[in-house]
Amino acid sequence: MNDYQQVFTSRGDYTNDIIIKTCIDVIAKHCAKLKAVHVVKDKGNKKPVTDSRLVTLLTLEPNPYMTAYDLQYKVAAQCFMNQNAYIEIQRDPSGRPIALWPLDYSTVEAVENDTDIYLKFQFKNGQSKTIPYADIIHIRNNFIDGELIAHTTDNLNDNLATLAVLQQSFENAAVNSGRIKGVAQVAGQVGADAWAKKAKMLNDNLKNAETGGIVVTDATVNFTPCNGDPIPADHSQLDYIRENIYRYYGISENIVSNTYTEPEWQAFYESTIEPFAIRLSQEMTRKLFTPEEKAAGNEIIYDANRLTYATTKTKTELIAALRPLGILTTNQCLEIMNLPPVEDGDKRVQTLNVANTAIVDDYQAKGGDNDG
Numbered sequence: 001m002n003d004y005q006q007v008f009t010s011r012g013d014y015t016n017d018i019i020i021k022t023c024i025d026v027i028a029k030h031c032a033k034l035k036a037v038h039v040v041k042d043k044g045n046k047k048p049v050t051d052s053r054l055v056t057l058l059t060l061e062p063n064p065y066m067t068a069y070d071l072q073y074k075v076a077a078q079c080f081m082n083q084n085a086y087i088e089i090q091r092d093p094s095g096r097p098i099a100l101w102p103l104d105y106s107t108v109e110a111v112e113n114d115t116d117i118y119l120k121f122q123f124k125n126g127q128s129k130t131i132p133y134a135d136i137i138h139i140r141n142n143f144i145d146g147e148l149i150a151h152t153t154d155n156l157n158d159n160l161a162t163l164a165v166l167q168q169s170f171e172n173a174a175v176n177s178g179r180i181k182g183v184a185q186v187a188g189q190v191g192a193d194a195w196a197k198k199a200k201m202l203n204d205n206l207k208n209a210e211t212g213g214i215v216v217t218d219a220t221v222n223f224t225p226c227n228g229d230p231i232p233a234d235h236s237q238l239d240y241i242r243e244n245i246y247r248y249y250g251i252s253e254n255i256v257s258n259t260y261t262e263p264e265w266q267a268f269y270e271s272t273i274e275p276f277a278i279r280l281s282q283e284m285t286r287k288l289f290t291p292e293e294k295a296a297g298n299e300i301i302y303d304a305n306r307l308t309y310a311t312t313k314t315k316t317e318l319i320a321a322l323r324p325l326g327i328l329t330t331n332q333c334l335e336i337m338n339l340p341p342v343e344d345g346d347k348r349v350q351t352l353n354v355a356n357t358a359i360v361d362d363y364q365a366k367g368g369d370n371d372g
Helices: 018-032 053-059 068-082 156-176 192-207 235-249 262-288 291-295 312-325 330-336 360-371
Strands: 035-042 045-049 084-091 097-102 105-112 117-123 128-132 136-140 182-186 221-225 298-303
Touching (some): 018 068, 018 235, 018 262, 035 053, 053 097, 084 105, 136 262, 262 298, 312 330
Antiparallel strands (some): 035 045, 035 298, 084 097, 084 136, 117 128
8 A cells, every 4th residue: 555656747848947037037137237338439439329319229218118128138038048039120211220129939940042131930929020130139149059040959958857856856755754655454365346445445544635644444454554754855966956057057046146245246247247248239239230330430338337246345446546547537436336426527537646648758858857
């Protein structure tokens, strides 16, 4: 007689796994904080453009239904979940971008004619759409296999399948710890019908919702319990698999739990967020500007204020070092300290202990003449 059930099932699809969703959410939230800046390069200098329609698209309202944060979150989530993220560029009759639409697709197929490449999207509602690749912002992750669309042959699913089995061992242990396990022996020689009736009686008692967990027998039945509690997986095994998944996504337990230190955040930014920012910057620049605009130095840059996560000590030391050199304005210093700007705070001040390198030689020559 055995009421013990050790059941393991294979899910196959792990996109809704809580660890995967947590990893994706953490990465996407930080990617959504990236700030888009439209700059024009001129003689090595980058001049920000602040009053263009494109700036509004990138920093506030990419389309009538989303904020810039929503767009960047969705694109990052799709990129790290599916290895590919797509944004359709809606243009006016003159070819200027007027809206950016992230695409929620089921499948995508590259179609090529004599001169151009198109992507054919199949959406979850059953509809399909074919869009010129020139009008698609395409962000790829783990772009190892595939010529245009990223395909991966990693073992993430193997780790997730193992983790699922280990997690089910805890469920099985919890369910089976209160179950009755033993051997029921019917005394004497009885026929098959009598034995079947005894077995049914014991089974009904065992499964009775009101008296579950109690087996009632008489002198004709000898019940010998089998001791042996179910043993769940060791926590170290779970931690090992979980760490493998974290490493796959380039994050750590402290990043997930928001208990990271300044160096941990810096490492996470440089290994995971910054590469995404570079890909997004280059693809936005490549697809949103005409060849003439790109030749004129127009560029989109996505960056983050990494000092947001720095300690107060680091921030004050940075301000103390850079402020006297005229690198930071008053408002920039206030922004570093998470304080509101002040009027006339965009002016730069500089210590008199430094001089313009273009006039240093002349300054020293005049000083030498005065000394002589």
